[in-house]
Amino acid sequence: MADADRDLHLLVQSVVDYSIFMLDPDGYIVSWNEGAQRINGYTAKEIIGSHFSVFFPPEDVASGKPEWELMTATSEGRVEDEGWRVRKDGTRFWANVIITPLFGETGELRGFGKVTRDRTQHRMAEHALRESEERFRLLVQSVVDYAIFMLDTEGHIVSWNAGAQRIKGYRADEIVGSHFSVFYPPEDVASGKPDRELEIAVVEGRLEDEGWRVRKDGTRFWANVIITALFDETGRLRGFGKVTRDLTERRMAERTLDERGRLLAHLVQAQEMERRRIAWDVHDDTIQSMVAVGMRLQLLASRLPPEHAATVERLDEAVSSAVQRLRGLTFRLRPPGLDGDGLAQAVDGYLAQAISGTGLTYTFTHDLLREPPPESAITIFRILQEALTNVRKHAMATSVSVSMNAVDHGVLVRVVDDGVGLAQPVERLAGRDHFGLLEMRERAETAGGWWSVSGRQGEGTTVMFWVPALMYGESGVS
Amino acid sequence: MTRLTVLIGDDEPMIREALSEVLAAEPDLDVVAIACDAEESIALAVRHEPAVAILDMRMPGGGAHAAREIRNRSPRTRIMAFSAYGDARSVEEMGRAGVTEYVLKGVPNRDIVAAVRRVAAGAA
Ligand SMILES: Nc1ncnc2c1ncn2[C@@H]1O[C@H](COP(=O)(O)OP(=O)(O)O)[C@@H](O)[C@H]1O
Ligand SMILES: [Mg+2]
Numbered sequence: 050m051a052d053a054d055r056d057l058h059l060l061v062q063s064v065v066d067y068s069i070f071m072l073d074p075d076g077y078i079v080s081w082n083e084g085a086q087r088i089n090g091y092t093a094k095e096i097i098g099s100h101f102s103v104f105f106p107p108e109d110v111a112s113g114k115p116e117w118e119l120m121t122a123t124s125e126g127r128v129e130d131e132g133w134r135v136r137k138d139g140t141r142f143w144a145n146v147i148i149t150p151l152f153g154e155t156g157e158l159r160g161f162g163k164v165t166r167d168r169t170q171h172r173m174a175e176h177a178l179r180e181s182e183e184r185f186r187l188l189v190q191s192v193v194d195y196a197i198f199m200l201d202t203e204g205h206i207v208s209w210n211a212g213a214q215r216i217k218g219y220r221a222d223e224i225v226g227s228h229f230s231v232f233y234p235p236e237d238v239a240s241g242k243p244d245r246e247l248e249i250a251v252v253e254g255r256l257e258d259e260g261w262r263v264r265k266d267g268t269r270f271w272a273n274v275i276i277t278a279l280f281d282e283t284g285r286l287r288g289f290g291k292v293t294r295d296l297t298e299r300r301m302a303e304r305t306l307d308e309r310g311r312l313l314a315h316l317v318q319a320q321e322m323e324r325r326r327i328a329w330d331v332h333d334d335t336i337q338s339m340v341a342v343g344m345r346l347q348l349l350a351s352r353l354p355p356e357h358a359a360t361v362e363r364l365d366e367a368v369s370s371a372v373q374r375l376r377g378l379t380f381r382l383r384p385p386g387l388d389g390d391g392l393a394q395a396v397d398g399y400l401a402q403a404i405s406g407t408g409l410t411y412t413f414t415h416d417l418l419r420e421p422p423p424e425s426a427i428t429i430f431r432i433l434q435e436a437l438t439n440v441r442k443h444a445m446a447t448s449v450s451v452s453m454n455a456v457d458h459g460v461l462v463r464v465v466d467d468g469v470g471l472a473q474p475v476e477r478l479a480g481r482d483h484f485g486l487l488e489m490r491e492r493a494e495t496a497g498g499w500w501s502v503s504g505r506q507g508e509g510t511t512v513m514f515w516v517p518a519l520m521y522g523e524s525g526v527s
Numbered sequence: 528m529t530r531l532t533v534l535i536g537d538d539e540p541m542i543r544e545a546l547s548e549v550l551a552a553e554p555d556l557d558v559v560a561i562a563c564d565a566e567e568s569i570a571l572a573v574r575h576e577p578a579v580a581i582l583d584m585r586m587p588g589g590g591a592h593a594a595r596e597i598r599n600r601s602p603r604t605r606i607m608a609f610s611a612y613g614d615a616r617s618v619e620e621m622g623r624a625g626v627t628e629y630v631l632k633g634v635p636n637r638d639i640v641a642a643v644r645r646v647a648a649g650a651a
Contacts, residue, residue: 332611333539333585340611340632341541344549347636351552372633376613390616398616 068165071151074158076101076119088167090137101163104134106141122148122161131168143172196293199279202286204229204247216295218265229291232262234269234501239476250276250289259296261499267513268461269499271297297457301517304497313495317424328383336375343368381434392426392460393417393453396433400451403434407441415453421460421518428496428516429453429460432489436464436512439485444468444510459498459517466511470504489514531647534560534575536568536593537583537609542632546581546609549636556643565593572597572604578647582626584610584617594624605646609639 061069061082068085070078077100081093089096089104096103102115109115109132122128127149134144145166151159189197189210196213198206205228209221217224217232224231230243237243237260250256255277262272277290304310346365350358384399393415404411420426433451440449446468454461471478479486486502493500493514504510533550535558537543543561550556560571565588572580580597584590594606607628608621618629628646630639 336611337539337632338541341539341545343633344542344545344636348545348548348552369633376633 066166068163068167070163072101072119072161072163074160076115076161079160085165088136088142088165089134095137104144106133106135118146118148119161123150123158126150134165142167143169194294196291198291200229200247200276200289200291202288204243204289207288213293216264216270216293217262223265234261234263234499235475239474246274246276247278247289250278251286254278262293263501267501267503267511268456268515269501270295270457271300301458301497301519304517304519310497313497314422314424317427317496321427324382328379331375331382332379336372336379339368339372339375343372384430384434391420392429395426395430396451396453399430399434400437403437403441404449409441409446410448412448412450413452414450417453417455417460419455421516425460425496425516425518428492428498429462432492432500432512432514432516433462433464435485435489439512440464440466440468440510446509455518456515457517458519459515461515462513464512465509467509470506470508470510471502472506475502530555530557531579531643532557532559532575532577533643534558534562534568534572534577534580534604536562536565536571536580536586536590538563538586539583542583542609546639549639550643553640556640564588565590565596568593569596569600572601576601577604579607579643580604581607581609581643584608584612584621591620591624591626594621594626598625605649607642607646 063083065084065087067082068088069082070085071080073079078097081091081097085096086092100115102110105115118128118130127147130144130146130148132144132146133141134146135141145168147164149162149164151162153159191211193212193215195210196216197210198213199208201207206225209219209225213224214220228243230238233243246256246258255275258272258274258276260272260274261269262274263269273294273296275292277292279287279290281287343365346361346368350361350365353361380402384395384402390398396415397413400411400413421429437449437451440446444466446466449464449466451465452463475486489502489512490500493516496516498514498516500512500514502510502512533556535543535546535550537546540563543563547558547561550558559575559577562568562571564586568580568582568586568588580594582590582593582597586593590608590610594608597604597606605628606624606626607630608626609630609632610617610621611632613631621629627649628642630642
């Protein structure tokens with residue numbers, strides 16, 4: 050044997066991390082090394098001459114796996130396998146096995162080289178990793194305080210958790226596959242905000258945002274949103290992770306304490322005072338004078354010859370219809386009831402007076418146990434008034450239902466009519482000479498709430514809005 | 528024909544004058560007193576004991592207050608409210624003060640006159 054061969058032989062013999070040995074063409078063991086002894090447990094004397102199938106579990110032997118491995122190695126030039134192998138003491142280890150056929154110079158099969166590694170530790174570690182990943186997945190699944198879910202590269206939802214269901218109201222089977230823009234208010238969708246957020250997340254790696262998001266039932270919550278772009282090892286975008294928290298209550302508590310909230314309350318009430326003053330002026334001065342003029346015109350008409358009387362009577366009619374219109378104006382400026390009876394009663398009274406005689410029927414329900422602060426009550430009343438005016442003017446409805454519910458330390462109001470619905474998206478209905486929709490939204494948003502209108506053509510219209518109703522210093526947490 | 532005596536209580540001079548002219552034009556109605564607030568209405572009603580007192584809701588001192596006092600101190604006098612406010616609360620308030628006829632300012636003269644006669648007839 051040449052020196053080099055001898056050295057190699059020594060090396061193989063003394064390697065302990067690999068079991069390296071040779072088989073004859075039929076699979077009988079003809080050599081053995083240190084590693085083989087360590088891993089398989091046999092000494093060279095004990096094992097040489099045995100068939101290598103002793104290392105296999107009985108079920109593998111029964112299925113002919115040892116022979117199959119040799120055949121495959123012969124035909125393919127190599128076989129690699131991972132699986133359980135049996136030690137001398139009967140215990141098992143997870144083996145990575147490579148069998149290589151050895152051919153003589155004339156091409157005849159001389160035997161096989163077999164290298165085996167003990168991968169038990171590695172496999173356990175992998176298993177533990179998979180288990181911990183599974184546990185982590187379960188954790189994410191069951192977290193209820195955060196909506197945690199994944200988007201594909203285009204923004205379609207691919208996973209969902211319990212928190213997402215709680216906060217947004219959709220079950221996984223209802224929402225997976227949808228585009229995440231369904232969570233944004235229509236005005237944000239129209240301005241392209243969802244896609245913009247993904248673009249920023251790709252560029253910056255991450256995006257944080259606070260704003261209104263829409264629940265399944267159309268109500269909104271104030272969300273803190275973090276979108277993280279997920280890249281693989283090659284730097285390719287794989288999708289996005291999205292974590293959303295519902296901060297509605299915290300936001301309210303903060304607002305009731307800050308200066309802006311106080312100033313706003315003051316402004317809303319000052320504006321209302323101004324309206325009341327105008328209403329009184331119109332009522333007590335203008336209307337009374339015109340009523341007196343009308344009375345005198347009628348007297349005059351009764352004293353004139355018929356041909357002149359007719360003219361004066363027409364004059365009186367003109368005055369009288371102007372009085373009617375002014376009455377309508379003062380009613381809108383200052384509906385009776387808002388002064389002292391409380392919001393629900395004011396709404397009740399307003400409905401009775403404003404809807405009666407229009408051919409509409411209405412229902413009104415509410416579950417408010419406590420009177421909202423005056424500026425909230427005024428805001429709610431004014432938006433409601435505008436919504437009802439639109440129902441009368443545009444909807445051609447037969448009935449309208451109004452509800453007010455205490456929700457999230459505020460008041461959620463719904464005005465639902467069964468009329469013609471909206472012919473166009475809101476963005477196109479509002480503006481130019483039409484300010485009603487804009488004003489409603491602005492009032493709600495200025496008060497720290499939200500407003501929405503929906504209604505497909507022919508299906509009636511729903512105006513829904515929410516206005517916070519906390520007293521100053523009151524905490525949003527009940 | 529017995530003539531009906533009428534008191535007018537209203538703080539708006541143009542209304543006072545127009546109303547008294549409208550009533551004076553009727554052969555069976557006599558305007559015996561014109562007052563411009565609640566206290567004057569009460570005093571003149573006590574002095575003249577008119578068949579009908581036409582009271583403004585919102586004159587100084589309050590129409591409802593005047594109505595209650597006049598009912599106490601001149602029991603033969605029937606009271607009619609003449610008001611610019613037609614809302615349920617105002618009507619209710621006058622109702623509690625014993626006012627049965629509530630006429631909204633702006634109705635035709637003949638309706639005012641008819642209401643005065645109706646109130647007076649209710650007294651018989
Ligand atoms: N309840 C409703 N039913 C049907 N159409 C409505 C309703 N509310 C609003 N609209 C439509 O929206 C438009 C804009 O409303 P708005 O901003 O209040 O202005 P305006 O009432 O002065 O037209 C209306 O002209 C009408 O076409
Ligand atoms: Mg409108």
